[in-house]
Amino acid sequence: MDNQQAKLVKWNPSSAEYNHNPYLNLAECREYNPIQQGIYGEWVLFRYEHIKQLLRDPSCITADLSGFFEKKEPVILKNTNQCPFLSKTTKKWLMYLDGDDHKVARELVERALKSYDLEQHVNESLDKWFAEFFNEEKPDLASVVSVLPSLVFVSFYQPTSDEWKSYEHLKKISHSLASSQDVYVSIKKYQAYNADAEWIFTTISKDFDNDELTESALVKTLKRINAEMGSPFSKDELVSVITIMFFGALETTVDSVTTGILEFFKDPSLIDYVLNADAKQINIFAEELLRFAAPQQYTIRINPQPIEIEGIVIPANSKIFLSLASANRDPAVFENPEQIVPDRSYNPHLTFGSGSHTCVGAKLARLELRTLLKPLAKIIKGYSLEEGVEIEWQRGIFMRGVKNLFSVKNQVNGN
Template structure:
């Protein structure tokens, strides 16, 4: 079968946003490395994705530079301040070399100053008190509100902005990374970037960023600091909310998993948590750029090409995971790629794991009296790089 007759990746395939995995499976099996319609090269197999992630021969695509080239078109004939490139200029997953290394060090040290366990305990008490008399719950709102409570404590936004505003702010910033964004959405994202400059009025985390940057002799401007704050909030809110929502969704639909969570302790729970990260893969894709010409499957890839690495497909590759479309709570080994790999391994991975370890059992204990409401369709966001649920209803048994 010649290359033209093989399947080509298309996230607008019917049903993709509800369930991308059948399409990804077909791509992985029939055309595991191929050129997309926008001259990008897409990789679907675990072996290929893992190799590129862990290699030093590739670098990350620079989002800020990309947005800077688009801004003259997006903001032509408007009076809106173009802030997309400024807002993303210090997002570590789009930086390379020493700039990336130094920023990771600053952010990592800043987060370590917090007692995350205590913050989570306090947030859980407030969360479950809010929903204690509910007959139906939107699981997305439940998880989002919990993450909001954690986020406002970490970043000093308590009593300043509403849950709905922070939720929208985070989601719009996340969308700045997605594919095929229309002009009007970019304009809306820009507005939220500008709005967010006012929310960090009393932030210990911001003070930590300045302190550790100074210790490393790094000169960060106010714009740099805000960019760091914006990615910190987005990463803490958006990915954690998606991780939790999809984890609880899988658990609540299976009584065996409910029992597993409630009747096991740290070691067994950690295995399940890693399996839920693998199975859900909220970050579905990441991007790398090749310095040199490379060849995969007899396909010559020119230097400086964008390589889309499908983490979601790699994490369901049967060559690496037995029964990949099932949640196996004690799966081991489990070298999933949900947090990427190599030098750009997700900076927030440890925080996501801590959140799940501290909150999963008390959340499941609270929600065990609920079940998935199959009469209300789950609403998935029309996003490509991050798989996000807009609404997921549960009701009392």
């Protein structure tokens, strides 16, 4: 492919083909046009070395998602009765913070998570999940999977209200929060996302004055830690911190596990590998699944100064989309990147980012996946995908996960 042809290789995330399988487009962009500008002026990087460089560059800053919504909300909510909640809800999301705000929010979340026995919460949630949610002959396993991270989050949150027991609703709210970060979003969709942001924000806000919550409930834990730190965040800002913990706990786990189940169905040898694996092998396999699935496909950085990469100058203050999904399948770093290699020993994937903004929930995400894999493989061995039903993917660019996994119990292994 010559230079003229290379220029024709464009990032095309709005196409149906991309939604079905983004990795074909990403591979072409990575090889032939790895530094390119999108139709709205954004820059997109596809190669591992470039992406890791910017993730670890202390001069680069994150995008201001809350500020973006604050400017857009008068247009989004014009001629409606809705109040603006997208900007309030996203105000203290860690991946969109820099400087002292980022340090404070990160310390709050880290100290909160350290105050819990993570392994106990995960194991108890798994026991409940396996006992109560695998009782249908023809389940949608994508829907079933969405319950698990909800159970884990609720075990920390410890609500007194039944509102937190509607797991389908929690899944919808989480997906709205994820989709609100996307590009090419219509006003109608933004209005729907704002309504869901209002629900989660007001629901959590009410619990800040709920005396029935136990002292170990997440709301009280964060309030206590915030006070110990000199109360740097207001009530509304703490609510925003909890919403990102909620969204982060649900969306990334659902997306990585559903994608993993689909791969199990495609290649049953992976199930046998997991069932026979020891603890070390499980840990290695979990990292490989995180690389391959990459639930968060992109993150954004802004360069205060011009940056030159391979002779191309990206002007100062550009919005740069870093394709984590593409980096995780870069053949310059990973051998056989388009395959799940269960015993991949060298695996410096960027699923949790890199540098100062490395995902604060990575420890919990890894613990969930490592604990889940063996018992889940045992159950999945008793199911098959329902014939004739097409696999659908969630519509979205920043996050990627399977929308449905309609399955049937095998006659031999089913009860």
